[in-house]
Amino acid sequence: MSFTCDLSGEVALVTGASSGFGRHFALTLAANGAAIAAAGRSRDRLSELVQEIESQGGRAVPVAMDVTDPESVRAGFEVAEIELGPVSVVVNNAGVATVHMVADATEADYDRILDTNAKGVFLVAQEAGKHMIKRGHKSGRIINVASISAFKAARQVSTYCMSKAAVTSLTRTLALEWAPYGINVNALCPGVIMTEMTQAFYNTPHGKDVIKRWPRQRISDPSSLDGVLLLLASPDASSFMTGSMIVVDDGQTL
């Protein structure tokens, strides 16, 4: 990459770090010098990730965290700060998806998606903000991972779209409330990207047809988000960005 960022001295907590975007974000931030609190539910996968980061010369700890449980979020931050010091960057990434037409969705479907994708993001940001505000005088960076689904209707993913729209709304409110404390809160809104969550569909004939309808007829991997991720995590390169929705979708929504 021609654009890089030095994150030495930063401590980044990444939720949903056991797979997909979260795993990639943790590796990218670590490769650029940040110490990583890798948060998630799957202890085995977190341990593997931590080993991988350490083998590349980075620093990381696994943090057991269920973002839908306030007590687990609180305890996770405590572990992260004891092990690594004050968390200065939070990547609020944990998210789940399910496929159902609105007419067929059960209440359990609705709760599962909204609890993780919206309430979980709220709880993690709230806990992060409490710590950052209490410390004061140090920049804080919260990156909420939303999606182009926040802006665009799509069949079979109503609850996912709603949850991501909620994240963009929360991002603006947090930016407003926490601007006086130097805490910048932005939403990263990726397009469809090949991950463990999406590959099952986009490798099918129907999925490949969808890709052909996009302006560039291709699908990228999570590394296409690296530049924006680093910019938003930087203590000084995005000082004047807060409350922003940054779409990285290779033109998929055009």
Added chain:
Amino acid sequence: MSISCNLDGKVALVTGATSGFGQHFARTLAASGATVAITGRRGDRLDELQAEIEGKGGRALGIVMDVMDPASIRNAVDVAETELGAINVLVNNAGISRERLIVDVTEEDYDAVLDTNLKGPYILAQEVGRRMIERGEGGNIINIASMMAYRPYRGLSAYGMSKAGMVAMTRCMALEWARYNININTLCPGYVETDMNSEYFHSEKGLKVVNSFPGKALGKLDDLNGILLLLASDSAEFMTGSTIEIDGGQPL
């Protein structure tokens, strides 16, 4: 700053490079290794900036261009490519504003603002885009709009309209040119302190405005470096048609 960006071998053209944002963008791109065609109406200012960039070991060429005049735009692009090589990065920055309530805006005010801020950038992007398409090597176009594109401000109707138009223009060009690997994005800055507005923002009235912002602060020119360099680099390969707000939360 914590970021670093390598633009060695790239040629960038920046409009409105005689002051404010444009001058700063030219310096920033040059400091990261790009060769910069600096354009504007005031030749003496361009000469000064060229000398300054060259004095720091960079490469730049001042080219007089009036974005209100399509012939001047085409000529400047021609000169830039003849002298410096194919343009890889365009920063469509030149813009004016005339602060007047809608009831007082003259047709001349309206035309001046819309022609400078919207038609000029359209003609220029079209000219540069055609050449990028013909060469088949892609390119990056960064259009400088404003937070006024999506939020109304008293006395700035024509300005806000021109910048909203620029957001639409960006998305249309991004769609048509996606297949040619041309990335086009819009930057929407909030209030940033420059030589031109510094006095106002330190006056009693200006300070009141600043204190009404959530962060009680103006942006600094350097705050724009990160996103500018990212969008000018190969690291933003998968970003096109995006509207990027960089405003410190001022419009919230």
